[in-house]
Amino acid sequence: MAVEKELGFGVLGLGMGTHHARAIETAKGAKLIAVCDIDEGRLNPTAEKHNVKAYKDYADMLKDDEIDIINVCTPSGMHVEHAIPALDAGKHIIVEKPVDIKVDRVNKLIEAVKKSGLKASGIFQSRTTPMNKRIKDAIDKGRLGNLIGVHGLLPWYRAQSYYQGPHGSWKGTWDMDGGGSLMNQGVHTVDLLQWLAGKVKSVYGAFGVFGHDIEAEDKSVAVLKFENGAIGTLTTTTCAYPGLSQIAVIHGQKGSIAWGEGHLTAWKIQGDNEKEEEKEMLSLYGPKEKRGETTSSDPMAVGSSGHVGLIEDMVEAINEDREPMITIESAKHAVEIVNSIYESGRTGKEVTIS
Numbered sequence: 233m234a235v236e237k238e239l240g241f242g243v244l245g246l247g248m249g250t251h252h253a254r255a256i257e258t259a260k261g262a263k264l265i266a267v268c269d270i271d272e273g274r275l276n277p278t279a280e281k282h283n284v285k286a287y288k289d290y291a292d293m294l295k296d297d298e299i300d301i302i303n304v305c306t307p308s309g310m311h312v313e314h315a316i317p318a319l320d321a322g323k324h325i326i327v328e329k330p331v332d333i334k335v336d337r338v339n340k341l342i343e344a345v346k347k348s349g350l351k352a353s354g355i356f357q358s359r360t361t362p363m364n365k366r367i368k369d370a371i372d373k374g375r376l377g378n379l380i381g382v383h384g385l386l387p388w389y390r391a392q393s394y395y396q397g398p399h400g401s402w403k404g405t406w407d408m409d410g411g412g413s414l415m416n417q418g419v420h421t422v423d424l425l426q427w428l429a430g431k432v433k434s435v436y437g438a439f440g441v442f443g444h445d446i447e448a449e450d451k452s453v454a455v456l457k458f459e460n461g462a463i464g465t466l467t468t469t470t471c472a473y474p475g476l477s478q479i480a481v482i483h484g485q486k487g488s489i490a491w492g493e494g495h496l497t498a499w500k501i502q503g504d505n506e507k508e509e510e511k512e513m514l515s516l517y518g519p520k521e522k523r524g525e526t527t528s529s530d531p532m533a534v535g536s537s538g539h540v541g542l543i544e545d546m547v548e549a550i551n552e553d554r555e556p557m558i559t560i561e562s563a564k565h566a567v568e569i570v571n572s573i574y575e576s577g578r579t580g581k582e583v584t585i586s
Contacts, residue, residue, distance in 0.1 A: 239547050240265040242299040244290060244314055246274040247399055248328055249305035253282055255539035256303070261547035268293045271398065290314065294321040301326060301546060308415070309408040312337040319348040326353045326546055330419045331563045333410025335571060338564045345560055351549050353556035354563030356423045357538025363496055363517040367482070367489055368428050375501050377485030382429040382456065382464030384421040385479040387472035388413070394470075395446050404446030412448035414439065415570050418468030421478060423566035425466070429482060431459045431565060434584045437573035443471035454573045466573075495519045 241256045243249040246269040256264040266285035269275040279286035287293035294302070294317060302318040304311055304327045312332040318325050325345075331338050331354050345352040358364055370376065395404045402408035409416050426432055437454035444450045450471050456464040462484075477493035487501030496517035499510045542557065549556040568585050576583040 237261070237551060238263050239300040239550060240298045241301050241303060241543070242266045242268065242287075242293050242296065242323075243303045243305060244268045244293070245305035245307075245328075246271070246278050247305065249303065250278060252303045252305055252326075252328075252539055252543075253278060253284075255537075255543050257282065259540045259543040259547065261551070262543050265298045266293055266296055274399075290317070294318060294323065300324060300550070304328060307402045307408045308410055309333050309402075312341045315341055315352070316344045319344050319350055319352070322348075322350070324351040324546065324550060326355065326542065327560070327563075328355045329423070329563070330354075330410065330415065330567050330570070331560055332567065333408075333415060333571075335564065335568055338560065338567055342560050342564070351546060351556055352560050353542060353546050353549070354558045354560055355539065355542060356420065356427070356558055356563060356566070357542060358420050358424045359427055359558060360538045360541040361494075363491065363494075364424065364428070366513070366517070367491070370487075370489065370501065371428055371482065371484075376483065376487045376489070379429055379458070379460055379462035379482065379484045381481065381483045382425055382458060382462050383481045384425050384464070384466050386413070386418050386421045386468040387476040387479075388417055388468075388470050389473045389475035390417075390444070390450075390470040392444055395444060404444065404448045404450070406448055409448060410567075411570065411574060412439075412441075412444075412446060412450050412452075413468040413470045414449065414452040414573060417470060418452065418466070419566050419570060421468065421480070422466065422569050423563070425456070425464065425480070426565050426569065429458055429460070429462060429464070432569050432572075432585055433457045433459045434582055435569060435572045435576055436582045437576040439574065439577045442469075449577075452573060452577070454576070456569070491517075492519075 243252045256262045264284050267278050268287040275286050301324040304314045311327050315325050404412045434457045435454050439449035439452035442451050451469040454466045481490045490498040499513040545557045572583040572585050
């Protein structure tokens with residue numbers, strides 16, 4: 233549809249927020265108005281680069297009448313703390329992953345959104361890729377039959393320096409990051425598996441610290457039981473030097489689909505044109521030329537293309553008065569799963585997700 237009105241954006245937090253700023257400048261119907269960070273060493277260069285207003289005080293940015301939407305990109309444990317004041321100021325919100333680190337806080341945000349009548353979206357850009365949409369379509373149409381196995385492996389790497397310094401010390405902590413490799417890096421894989429295969433009923437997990445001097449875990453494993461009867465496994469780490477590709481496999485009675493870091497590796501679904509379909513899908517989404525650094529080893533290698541789609545979706549949601557693609561409710565289940573795995577790892581027992 234044609235965009236009815238260009239909307240103004242303000243970005244809070246200029247770590248991952250730098251990618252949001254780039255995406256806003258690219259997105260149709262969006263205009264970057266201002267950026268905000270308490271660190272002037274981040275704030276001023278970013279504001280100058282984009283030729284926008286610079287706010288050191290978040291309260292001042294919330295008073296800016298040119299801003300319609302706030303992108304909350306602060307440390308994970310502060311997301312709801314910063315999102316609710318934006319709603320109170322009459323701003324729509326886009327909240328980086330995870331929505332927050334505690335389920336009760338996410339519930340509090342959901343209630344605040346309902347009360348405000350404003351639009352609120354989470355960030356899980358893996359849901360926006362054409363390949364993942366094709367996988368979901370095949371599963372939703374029952375082409376794999378009853379699902380049997382749902383498996384995700386995230387063998388990434390982070391140097392100790394990632395957890396140090398003024399912008400790294402919150403990472404890998406329970407209070408601000410909500411965990412380590414599972415909550416920070418792995419939450420994308422968790423969300424993708426539940427989005428594709430359905431809600432998780434219970435988990436059995438274990439985790440520990442093996443390769444870093446951090447508070448939370450840098451290695452986790454879990455068995456997942458899905459509401460639809462499938463069982464799955466999940467592994468996350470930031471200890472797999474030098475950073476290997478995410479791998480996922482979903483299989484059912486009638487077929488199997490597998491993919492790696494951004495490309496399809498297998499598409500085998502029973503049918504008369506099984507071979508032809510696999511060839512077509514691999515030609516569209518199969519391995520391409522070798523790329524440079526990816527987020528498996530470099531956290532700042534994340535592209536902004538997925539964010540562009542979610543920003544444009546927010547603009548359209550406001551103009552069309554509909555729900556955005558990824559609501560806060562939709563983003564909550566990943567937080568429920570992650571916290572349940574941690575609970576299971578601490579207690580040694582299977583945990584049911586209520």
